[in-house]
Amino acid sequence: MSLSLDQDRPVPSSKAGDQPSGEVSLRHVSKVFPGRTGWLDKMTGRSSKDFLAIDDINIDIEHNTFVSIIGPSGCGKSTLLNIIAGLSYASSGSVTMDGQPIEGPGPDRGMVFQNYALMPWMTVVDNILFAVQTVFPKMPLAQQELIVQEHIQLVGLEGAERKHPHELSGGMRQRVGIARALAIDPQILLMDEPFGALDALTRGFLQEEIERIWERKRKTAIMITHSIDEALLLSDKIILMTRGPAARIDEVLEVPFERPRSRDSVEAHPAYRELKHEMEQHLYRETRAVEASRLG
Numbered sequence: 001m002s003l004s005l006d007q008d009r010p011v012p013s014s015k016a017g018d019q020p021s022g023e024v025s026l027r028h029v030s031k032v033f034p035g036r037t038g039w040l041d042k043m044t045g046r047s048s049k050d051f052l053a054i055d056d057i058n059i060d061i062e063h064n065t066f067v068s069i070i071g072p073s074g075c076g077k078s079t080l081l082n083i084i085a086g087l088s089y090a091s092s093g094s095v096t097m098d099g100q101p102i103e104g105p106g107p108d109r110g111m112v113f114q115n116y117a118l119m120p121w122m123t124v125v126d127n128i129l130f131a132v133q134t135v136f137p138k139m140p141l142a143q144q145e146l147i148v149q150e151h152i153q154l155v156g157l158e159g160a161e162r163k164h165p166h167e168l169s170g171g172m173r174q175r176v177g178i179a180r181a182l183a184i185d186p187q188i189l190l191m192d193e194p195f196g197a198l199d200a201l202t203r204g205f206l207q208e209e210i211e212r213i214w215e216r217k218r219k220t221a222i223m224i225t226h227s228i229d230e231a232l233l234l235s236d237k238i239i240l241m242t243r244g245p246a247a248r249i250d251e252v253l254e255v256p257f258e259r260p261r262s263r264d265s266v267e268a269h270p271a272y273r274e275l276k277h278e279m280e281q282h283l284y285r286e287t288r289a290v291e292a293s294r295l296g
Contacts, residue, residue, distance in 0.1 A: 021063035021064075021098055021187065021220075022063040022064070022097070022098070022108075022187035022188045022219065022220035023060070023061065023062055023063045023097065023098055023099075023220070024059075024060070024061040024084060024095075024096070024097050024188065024220070024222070025059075025060050025061075025094075025095075025096045025097075025099075026057050026058060026059050026060075026083075026084075026093065026094070026095050027058055027093055027094045028056050028057075028058060028092065028093040028094070029054065029056070029057040029058075029080075029083065029090045029092070029093035029094070029095060030052065030054060030055045030056060030057070030090065030091050030092045030093055031052075031053045031054050031076070031079050031080075031083065031088070031090055031091050032050050032051065032052050032053070032091040033050065033051040033053060034050050035049045035050050035051070051245055052245050052246045053076040053079045053244060053245060053246075053247065054076035054079055054080055054244070054246070054247050054248070055246040055247065055248055056093075056248060057080065057093070057248065057249055058249070059239065059249060059252070061220060061222065061237075062220075063187075063220050064218045064219070064220060065220055065221075065236045065237060066214060066220075066221040066223070066234055066235050066236050066237075067220075067221065067222050067223070067235060067236065067237045067238070067239060068222075068223045068224070068225050068230070068231035068234065068235040068237075068238045068239070069081065069222065069223070069224050069225075069238075069239045069241060070224075070225055070226065070228070070231050070238060070239070070240060070241065070279065070283070071240060071241030071242065071243070071247065071283070071286065072241075072243050072283060072286045072287045072290050073226075073287075073290075074243070074244045074290065075241040075242065075243055075244045075247040075286070076241065076244050076247040077224045077241060078192055078224060080241075081190055081192055081222065081224055083095055083102075084102065084109070084188075084190060084222060085105060085109055085111055085190050086102050086103065086104040086105040086106060086109065087105055087111075097109075097187070097188070098187075107135040107184050107185075107186060108186055108187045108188065109186050109187070109188045109189075109190055110180075110181030110182060110184055110186035110188070110189050110190065111181060111190045111191075111192070112174070112177045112178055112181045112189070112190065112191040112192070112194045113177065113192055113194075114192055114193040114194060114196045114197055115197065116165070116170075116173040116174060116176070116177050117177065118165045118173060118176055118177065118180075119165075120164065120165050120166060121164070122164070122165075123161065123162050123163060123164055124152065124157060124160055124161050124162070124163055124164075124168070124176050125148055125152070125161045125162065127165075127176055127180055128148045128151060128152070128176065128179050128180045128183050129144060129145070129148050131180045131181075131183055131184050132144045132147050132148060132183050132184060134184075135184040135185075136184075147183055148183060150183075151179040151180075151182055151183040152179060154179065154182070154213060154216070155175040155176075155178055155179045155209070155213070156175065156209070157172065157175050157176065157179065160172060169202070170197055170198050170199075170202065171198055171202040171205070171206055174194060174195070174198065174206060175206070175209075177194070178194070178210070178213070182213070182217060182219075186219065187219065187220060188219065188220045188221070188222065189217075189219045189220070189221045189222070190221075190222050190223075191221065191222070191223040191224065192224050193224050193225060193226065194206075194210075194223065195207065195225075195227075195230070196225075196226070203227075203230075204263075207230055207233055207234065208233075208262070208263070210234060211233065211234055211260070211261055212260075214234070215259060215260050221234075223235075228276055228279045228280060228283070229276075231279070232255060232257075232266055232272065232275060232276060232279075233261060233263060233266050235255050236254075236255055237252055237253065237254060237255065238252070238253040238255060238275075238279070239252055240252070240253065240279065240282050241286075242286055243286040243287070243289050243290045243293075250282065250286075251282070253275060253278070253279070255275065256269070256271050257269050257271075257272075
């Protein structure tokens with residue numbers, strides 16, 4: 001089913017007369033989590049120190065670009081994504097989208113979570129429809145339902161429309177999450193390890209589905225992942241984070257693979273082995289440093 005509904009959807013503008021594009025800019029962004037004093041701290045006379053999670057992050061993400069963020073555990077990847085999503089705030093620095101400050105969550109950013117975050121009492125249709133009605137409350141119901149059906153078809157969930165989350169496999173639940181995020185027509189798609197909870201076979205299949213969907217929708221996409229192969233398959237750019245605390249951007253890799261992509265075409269590219277080796281060395285070096293610091 002093909003729909004042309006964009007003219008009926010309210011679209012936030014970045015500047016007068018400008019169309020939003022989904023460009024993100026971070027300048028000197030740092031995030032400090034304040035220390036807490038609990039009952040044990042009071043008994044021992046000690047208190048937790050402030051924790052600097054990320055420090056002096058500077059990056060520009062162009063519109064219609066697929067960017068992956070990769071780094072060792074605890075390097076602030078989710079913190080960074082949550083700041084872009086508006087679910088958290090930078091302690092210092094500026095975060096803008098299309099030149100305007102990000103001051104909270106909004107329908108211009110769709111989020112896909114690792115744990116699906118579906119409402120268990122709602123069916124597949126209702127989970128997606130709830131998001132559409134929240135963002136487009138004045139849109140006629142028939143039009144809302146067309147959007148829902150389009151996105152159910154987009155992620156291949158025909159036949160499962162009336163099922164509840166507990167009746168679905170993990171892969172199908174994540175498809176609902178992807179459909180829900182895309183159905184509100186965001187400028188940016190944010191994904192926090194969207195395939196981390198899935199088995200290897202399902203994960204590989206959904207990676208290829210995301211590549212297909214992204215080719216069709218062409219949104220700005222920012223994804224956190226621990227998988228080198230996943231990042232290489234999907235990304236235009238890969239942000240390599242240093243270990244935390246005070247994690248920084250170590251390097252931004254440009255991925256030269258042509259689109260549309262397949263796993264075979266990516267692995268056959270002359271640059272594949274070099275990029276993969278560079279990422280492996282980075283993760284090994286940073287992870288080893290983390291373990292060394294823990295051992296004292």
